[in-house]
Amino acid sequence: MKLETKKNNTKIFTLKNLTILFIIVYFGIFLVYPIYKAFAGSMHDWNPLIDQYDFVGLDNFKYVLSNPLFWKSMNNTIFFSFLSVFFRIVLGLGLALLLEAKITKFKSSFRGMFYMPTITPLVAVSFVWMWLYNPQFGLINKVFGLDINWLKDAQYALPAIIIMTIWKDFGYATVIYLAGLMGLPQDVYEAASIDGASKMQTFKNITWPLLKPTTLFIIITSLISYFQAYIQILIMTEGGPGTSTYVISYLIFDEAFVDYNFGVASAMSILLFGIIGILTLLMFKVTSERGSTK
Template structure:
């Protein structure tokens, strides 16, 4: 009895330590930063001169009346929309090809497709800057075109979107491939016996069963792309002009270039609310579609 009680006591202590660790972790790295951002959004905050003056909602008013903020919001949604859509389309298409019984060297291609995802974004950005170079860039030479990709306001944002899709589609491929491997084989066998074509199998079986996987990829991608700015910082610095400003880059510019931490905090709170609303809407739409099904 004594040894059993000691084991139970040790397990209870381990649970308490684990819970305290998780509470401390979320408190320090999640709850406190959110609180600090919200508090900072209500102040004229410049840490360089130790300024922290309460201004109420003035920062939010300045942000919401700033034309550059709305332009960056528009760019953010364009960037996120096309990046998410093509990440899903390419990822799902490649996953289906790799899942096919006719595909050979599956392990090799899985690793090859996933390689860009784990490559540091900074390194990828510099490589694509070379590819986009108008004088000696490989893209212009291969396609026999003359486009100054990163210095043309019409092409700069599409160029960054293309690079982002190339880097990230491997993530969706691996996730969708895992989803495909978890689908019940008997359903497909029954469909084959009924004479269903490959397209009918995809539309009526594969795609509906992959809805949870698609929701996961969509939400994680959306959250990631609404906060993306590293490739923009390296490749265009928001230019030419402000044509590639996105909300996260604008937050970075306000905080670490202009040191307007109060304004940057207000933008961060607005972005946080936007991400929360979009996530809830996606869950709601998916839940209703599953209910109708």
């Protein structure tokens, strides 16, 4: 009996070690090594296709920081990310509250419907929206009686991509908020109801503060993903008209896989890495400070 238990324990121990080893190797190969390589590559004139790897110190960073297109792309990225995150939160929370409301029927169907764009491939969605935005036969101009060349007008191109991105992604926030709402303690709501709190007061003083960790989670994950967004740009505008829809990840893609300047692309990636890191830390700091003052 003892021998069997010992044998079982050894099996579990081996499986545990093997799993941990697998995870370590996986992250080592696909996370730690690429990050190290990007750091090292950012200081080299690097084209892996012809084994070019010459040390250039901080030249790539100097080139990037003096390139007006980098700053333009950075501005566009910030505009794109913050606007998309804002509407993702507003729409996601609004719809989650509606779905959670007692009077709403067909909750499961709506939940599925709202989540559907999120699981649809971005490439397919981008193509469909390109057709919707087409100035000749696009549905959007026809339905709203507009005459806008959405993707070829610098004034509208980036907002048009943002609208598409919000449409595609709000379902994610809805589902996360729904999970958050379901986990809120009911006794607090009962107490508020006994005290005669209105719906608005309940939302402002109970729901919203209690959903803070959920909101923070959505903001951080969304910001990280939007700072790295480029597929919709690549398909819908290729950064145009001119360079008006260049975002930082599209510029990195362009440098690496069109011009094969992996050194410059790595320098941009490191800067982006730093910016995302700072934003995340700031977000944590702001939230924890507000939490402690209450």
